[in-house]
Amino acid sequence: MDSLYRDYILDHYKDPRNFGELDPHDLEGHDHNPLCGDELGVHVKVSADGTTIEDLRFHGQGCAISQAAASMASEELIGMKVAEIPGLSAEWVTDLLGIDISPTRRKCALLSLKVMRGATGGDASWPE
Amino acid sequence: MNPVTAPAVDVKADFPVLKREGPDGRPIAYLDSAATSQKPLAVIDAMSSYYRNSNANVHRGVYGLAQEATDLFEGARERVGAFVGGETPTTIFTRNATEAINLVAYAWGREHIGEGDEVLITHMEHHSNIVPWQLLCEERGAKLRYLGVTEDGNLRLDELDEALASGRVKMVAVVHVSNVLGTINPVAEIAARARAAGAACLIDGSQAVPQLPVDVAEIGADFYVWTGHKALGPTGIGVLHGRRDVLEAMRPFLGGGDMIASVGFESSTWNELPWKFEAGTSPIAEAVGLGAAIDYLAEIGMDAVRAHERDLTAHALESLARIEGLRVFGPTDLDLRGGAVSFEVKGIHPHDLAEICDREGVCIRAGHHCAQPLMRSMGVPATARASFHVYNTREDVDRLAAALGSAREVFGL
Numbered sequence: 005m006d007s008l009y010r011d012y013i014l015d016h017y018k019d020p021r022n023f024g025e026l027d028p029h030d031l032e033g034h035d036h037n038p039l040c041g042d043e044l045g046v047h048v049k050v051s052a053d054g055t056t057i058e059d060l061r062f063h064g065q066g067c068a069i070s071q072a073a074a075s076m077a078s079e080e081l082i083g084m085k086v087a088e089i090p091g092l093s094a095e096w097v098t099d100l101l102g103i104d105i106s107p108t109r110r111k112c113a114l115l116s117l118k119v120m121r122g123a124t125g126g127d128a129s130w131p132e
Numbered sequence: 133m134n135p136v137t138a139p140a141v142d143v144k145a146d147f148p149v150l151k152r153e154g155p156d157g158r159p160i161a162y163l164d165s166a167a168t169s170q171k172p173l174a175v176i177d178a179m180s181s182y183y184r185n186s187n188a189n190v191h192r193g194v195y196g197l198a199q200e201a202t203d204l205f206e207g208a209r210e211r212v213g214a215f216v217g218g219e220t221p222t223t224i225f226t227r228n229a230t231e232a233i234n235l236v237a238y239a240w241g242r243e244h245i246g247e248g249d250e251v252l253i254t255h256m257e258h259h260s261n262i263v264p265w266q267l268l269c270e271e272r273g274a275k276l277r278y279l280g281v282t283e284d285g286n287l288r289l290d291e292l293d294e295a296l297a298s299g300r301v302k303m304v305a306v307v308h309v310s311n312v313l314g315t316i317n318p319v320a321e322i323a324a325r326a327r328a329a330g331a332a333c334l335i336d337g338s339q340a341v342p343q344l345p346v347d348v349a350e351i352g353a354d355f356y357v358w359t360g361h362k363a364l365g366p367t368g369i370g371v372l373h374g375r376r377d378v379l380e381a382m383r384p385f386l387g388g389g390d391m392i393a394s395v396g397f398e399s400s401t402w403n404e405l406p407w408k409f410e411a412g413t414s415p416i417a418e419a420v421g422l423g424a425a426i427d428y429l430a431e432i433g434m435d436a437v438r439a440h441e442r443d444l445t446a447h448a449l450e451s452l453a454r455i456e457g458l459r460v461f462g463p464t465d466l467d468l469r470g471g472a473v474s475f476e477v478k479g480i481h482p483h484d485l486a487e488i489c490d491r492e493g494v495c496i497r498a499g500h501h502c503a504q505p506l507m508r509s510m511g512v513p514a515t516a517r518a519s520f521h522v523y524n525t526r527e528d529v530d531r532l533a534a535a536l537g538s539a540r541e542v543f544g545l
Contacts, residue, residue, distance in 0.1 A: 008487070009542050018479075040483055041500035041513050065513050067481035068543075112483065 008103055009068060017068040022078035026061040030054075031086075033123030034064075037111050042066035044074060044115050046123050050086055057084050062116060069101070069109050074116035076100050081120065090126025092117060097131075141432055141440040144523045146172040154493020161494045161528035166311050166339060166472045166501075166519035168361045171425070175364060178424035179417045190416055191390060191407075205416050208423030209406070215426040216337075216356070217347035218373040221405040225369055225414055229338045230260040232357035232372035233305070235385040235409060236334055237264035240355075241303065243383065244332070247273035250300040252331070254279040254287055255509045256310045256317075259502040261336045265305060277301070281509055285313040285462035285469075292322065296329035304333045308340035312501045312517065313462030314445070314469035316344070323353040332378070338362055342521065343441050343470050345434040348373045360418065364521070365425035369418035372409070379405055386411035429522075437522055441471035444520040444529060448473045451533040457545065458536065461515060471520035474501075477536060480543050482516040488539040494532050 005011065026047035034045040044064035051058050060081055062074040077097060081089070097117050098105055105113045114131045122128030144150055147170045154160045162170060188198040190205045206220075213223030226232040245251065251265045255278050269276045277295055280288040287306070295301060304326040308319050319335045326333040334355040340346055342363040348356040355378075360369040384391055384402055388411035393401040402408045429437060446466055452458050457478035463469045477485055482498035489496050497517045500507045507513060518532055 006542055009484070014543060039499060041504060041507060042481075042483075043513065065481075067483035069483075071481075109483070109487070 010103060013068060013072045013101070013103065016072035016075035020062070020071055020075040022059075022061050022082070023063060023075065024061045025063055026059060029061075031123045033119040033121075033128075035115065035119045035122060035128070037066070037070070037115050039111060040067070042070055042112070042115065044070065044119050046116075046119050048120075048123055055085055055087070057081055057086060057089075062119075066115065067109075067112050069105070070112040070115050073097055073101055073113045077116050077120070086124050089124040090121050092121070094131040140443070141436055141522050142525075143172070143432070144525065146174070146428075147523045148173060148176070150523055155491050156493055158493050161524075161531045163518040163520065163524065163528060163532060164495050164497045165342070165362070165521035165524075166517065167497055168367070169342060169364050169521050170523060171366065171421075172364055172428050174428050175366065175421045175424045179366060179421040182417045182420045187417070189413055201416060204423075205414065205419050208419040211423050212371060212419075212426055213373070215430060216341060216358075216373065217349045218356075219376070222374050222376050222379055224372040224374065224379075224406040224409045225419055226357075226372055226409075227368060227415070228361075228370035229336060229357045229359040230264075230370070232355075232370050233261055233334065233336065234264045235372060236355050236357075236374075237268045239382045239385040239409070240332070240378070241265075241268040242272070245269070245272045245274045245302050248300060249274040249302045250277050250295075250298065251275070251303045251305065252277045252279065252292075252295050252301045253305045254307065255281045255506050256287060256313065256315065257305070257307050257503065257505070258311055258336065258338070259504070260338075261305050261307060261334075262505065265303075274302075275300075278505070279306075281313075281506065284464070285310070285315050287315070287317055289318070289322070292325055296325065296331065299330070301326075301329065301331045304331050306333070306335060308335050308337040308346075309344065309470045309472075310462070310503075310506075311339050311472060311519075312474050312503050312506055312515065314472040314474070315463055316340070316468055316470055319353065320351045323351055327352070339470060339472065342429075344438050354378050360422040360425065363422070363425055364428060365422035366418045369415045369422050371422075376405065379409070384408055384411070388412045390414070432522060440522060441520050442466055444524055444526065445469060445471050445473060447526050448518060448520075448529045448532070451529055452536070455533065455536050456540070461510060472517060473519070474515040474517045476512060476515055477539065479545050480539055482514045484543070485516045485536065485539050488542055489532065489535040492531060492535040492538065494528075494535045496532065 029047035031048035188201040333353040337358040341358040361367040391411040486498035
């Protein structure tokens with residue numbers, strides 16, 4: 005099996021979960037990777053009491069790593085507390101991906117987290 | 133097509149870095165020369181020898197060593213200028229092509245571009261020939277206009293006369309050879325049409341000088357810029373060729389040492405061309421290296437370099453066309469394109485293509501190639517790009533085709 009392009013990575017790339025737009029939405033974020041021009045946006049719907057992520061959709065375009073990261077993250081993010089998101093670490097995403105990410109592909113993997121942190125009032129700079 | 137069995141130019145052995153092994157144990161196939169070229173031993177040795185034997189600051193010292201350094205530096209300028217049909221006093225060394233364009237935008241642009249004036253560039257430009265003009269237009273209240281690009285990757289020259297007819301265009305800045313599409317633009321014609329309309333013209337030759345015979349006098353633009361590191365030379369040195377009367381009338385760009393005739397408490401007078409535009413200690417070793425690079429290219433002959441790149445491009449277009457789902461951008465007419473081939477493969481992002489190519493030691497570029505407006509007008513976020521130079525062979529292209537086949541396998545296509 006390929007060490008980077010594992011079956012589940014390609015599955016999420018070809019068939020991304022929770023992709024598209026969500027209207028109406030309560031929170032949104034958008035960002036791009038300046039290295040390659042890839043873009044990613046997110047629409048988030050939160051619970052009536054404002055504490056929980058009820059639903060979200062990512063949209064945009066990117067490589068297999070960035071798309072799979074967004075898709076896999078989306079499944080975890082739905083149901084999480086909004087307040088938890090700004091504290092999510094880069095390792096949270098890389099552990100989720102379960103593959104070794106080279107330094108040159110790190111931003112691809114972290115774009116979705118960057119967008120989500122920005123959408124939930126967190127630090128919108130690149131996760132360490 | 134000619135059944136070429138051996139490459140007309142066979143110089144790979146002159147480039148030490150190309151012996152480096154890739155992840156699969158084979159020497160790398162370096163296909164990213166549009167980003168930067170590799171350097172022949174002649175260039176590396178010339179720079180090393182300069183530092184070992186001849187290093188001193190130029191233009192000032194009266195001792196023999198300083199004179200030798202000055203001779204090497206100015207000798208390089210003379211040969212670099214002559215290499216592209218330029219005169220020595222109007223051959224100005226800059227840090228790179230970007231700095232040369234900024235020099236023109238600041239030192240010429242601020243004097244000649246005013247409110248309501250227009251600067252005309254194209255959708256095919258590298259960011260280096262976009263952003264300086266955006267800054268200038270913003271500062272001066274001028275308008276930045278663009279010539280479009282046709283679907284087959286050529287400039288919409290039919291829009292040029294219409295744009296020039298306004299009479300407000302004061303500068304036309306156009307790339308000679310596109311770093312993405314490979315398109316070779318008719319720059320002499322563009323320069324002539326700009327001049328007829330009373331506009332100045334700047335040509336960005338960063339991708340042209342490394343691979344085509346270029347004669348800046350024949351092109352006749354007011355400014356022609358290029359960079360050393362794509363032409364087998366070192367990083368840190370670029371070149372601006374300008375029309376003498378235009379350069380003489382311009383104010384300096386950067387102020388400092390070497391660019392002055394005399395410095396008073398309140399004001400100074402400027403040195404002669406080309407030094408008026410070379411403030412501070414120059415990239416001396418880099419000039420020596422660039423001199424060695426153009427000597428090396430001249431020995432091969434730029435007609436032979438062009439023929440070699442044309443052959444590799446033809447081979448690439450033919451090989452890539454056999455790959456399912458692959459689409460090449462840019463002109464298909466080999467007379468109209470240089471040695472850069474941008475493409476996409478359906479179902480695989482360019483970054484992933486580049487990653488899988490790297491596993492087989494094939495170095496290609498993926499991304500927007502510092503040409504985001506062009507990417508937008510082509511309707512793609514990014515492309516993959518293979519670009520060639522004298523040291524590449526048909527085998528390098530075959531390895532690219534094989535690696536792209538592997539990528540399709542990995543992605544289950």
